[in-house]
Amino acid sequence: MRWLRKIREAESKSQQECAEAIGVTQQAYHNYETGCRKVSPDKARQIAEVLRFDKYGLTWHEAFFREAHPAAPCKSAGRGVGG
Numbered sequence: 858m859r860w861l862r863k864i865r866e867a868e869s870k871s872q873q874e875c876a877e878a879i880g881v882t883q884q885a886y887h888n889y890e891t892g893c894r895k896v897s898p899d900k901a902r903q904i905a906e907v908l909r910f911d912k913y914g915l916t917w918h919e920a921f922f923r924e925a926h927p928a929a930p931c932k933s934a935g936r937g938v939g940g
Contacts (some may be wrong), residue, residue, distance in 0.1 A: 860920075861890050864908050879903040898920050 865875060870916075876886035879900055888894035889904070896904065898917075905917035 858890055858892050858925060861904075861908075864910070865890070868908050870908065875904065875907055878907045898922075 872886050872890070873883045876883045879901070880896070880903075882898070885894060889896050889900070898921075901921040903937040905915070905920065910917060910920055
């Protein structure tokens with residue numbers, strides 16, 4: 858989700874800051890950005906609030922659940938890829 862990273866960077870926030878604000882690890886937040894982990898509706902709302910999606914004319918639902926985002930290949934540390 859390249860768009861999510863761009864918004865985060867425009868808001869001058871680190872992944873760690875966003876992760877702490879929504880109550881997940883930095884790795885979990887990173888996985889949201891890369892598309893390796895699905896974002897729950899609750900976390901999507903929280904991310905939208907932290908990153909001020911309304912400033913960009915977005916709602917959490919439109920951003921996370923209405924647009925088709927291509928899946929990114931995911932690498933699992935120590936567990937290999939694929940399968």
